[in-house]
Amino acid sequence: MMTGFRLNLSPLKEPLGFVKLVEWLTAIFSFGSCGGFSGTNIVSIFCSDGSNQTLNANYHYPFRLSQVPLIEGNTTICNHSLTTTFMVGDATSASEFFVGVAVVCFLYSMVALLVYLGYMHVYKDSDFGPIFDFVLTSILVFLWLVCSSAWAKGLQNVKDATGSQGIRAALDVCQGGNTTCKVTEFAVMRGLNFSVIFGYLNMFIWAGNAWFVYKETRWHSKKFSSSSAQGRQQVPASI
Template sequence: MIGTQFDLTPLKEPLGFIKILEWVFAIFAFGTSGGYTGDAVVNLACNDSSSNATLEFTFSYPFRLNEIPLYKGGILCNKSVNATYLIGDYSSSVEFFVSIGVLAFLYSMVALVIYVGFLHIYRESNRGPVADFIITCLFAFFWLVSSSAWAQGLQNIVYVTSTEGICYSFKFCASDAKCTVVSHASMGRLNVSVVFGFLNLILWAGNAWFAYKETSWHTSSTGTTAQPGS
């Protein structure tokens, strides 16, 4: 039968209800990582006590820190210092994470429309359930990979913007001055994005079971294992 048959019943079942959670959690995942901006302040005290200086830098999504100037060049502690940049380009991990979040959001929305309006078409053959099951498994795998990569990338970002990381990036701090990060950028929002990434992994992995139950594979396996009574 072709045509829309609007029915909210699938949303009360695990298959549809989990899709709603996946839709919402995907928004939180890419929304908390994309568009981030952080500021940090570094206090620089010269070893010869000649003067002190304050360095400020701002970094943001997609975290190409090697393009962020820590010091634009000039005179520090009565010495000429060249321009210095932060270390590392972590755009690949966070952009992959955000891309998976956006794709998961779009697929969840499409799947919900099919469940609510076209469930009779979805279940009339095995192609729809099988495709849904395979795509769900792929998203579970991609959430695992992207969340792990972004968690590692975030760990590196925290290090590079810390006092130890600044001293490693700015060699002047090791020889002619003492550098201390006195105002750290808040990473709470980025930590939340990693948490939502792994929550999405759990949701999609769990939903794979309910998607599998819609396929003929599950029906045939339960039918073959059932034994008639004596």
């Protein structure tokens, strides 16, 4: 059996290879839109004496908000002396889990495409290749569901923590009295919203790809062969 590299682009014209290429692209969009985020919310503090001050809430991936300072050092705001104050919340585990799954899928898609385009003759001549491909693809479908759901909840927590209510909970000066605190300028989170959409989209794409990979396994070929044999046995003999 020849095991050398043989470049053949025809798998890209078939669902097995084309869908894997789509998976590679959507994985890039997924971890890029989440892992590359950095934004700033402008917090306006309106004091009871009519004066106002502003704070910058700078946050970024992996959204370890409890380590993001709203106030650094000793500062006086609305006649209140405040020490270093951090934001509330932490979405690190959800965001890193999501990006980690996306990176794994990106790398696996590249390896799978290399096999499809250069070693398809080996892939189809063995039982191990298609079965391993199917099992791992099925696992990744499940991981996309879990990580996308976790990140959707984590993103909502980030929005809550960086909104007016979350900021008021973090700053003592905003609690009680006649001082009003609210976020007057929000960071653009369009990319983060798209990352959640891409996460669920990846789940459906990988689920569809699992079917095409399953057709390459011996389990499908045996089922197809047994169905064909039963069909031939049911044909009545000619008189």
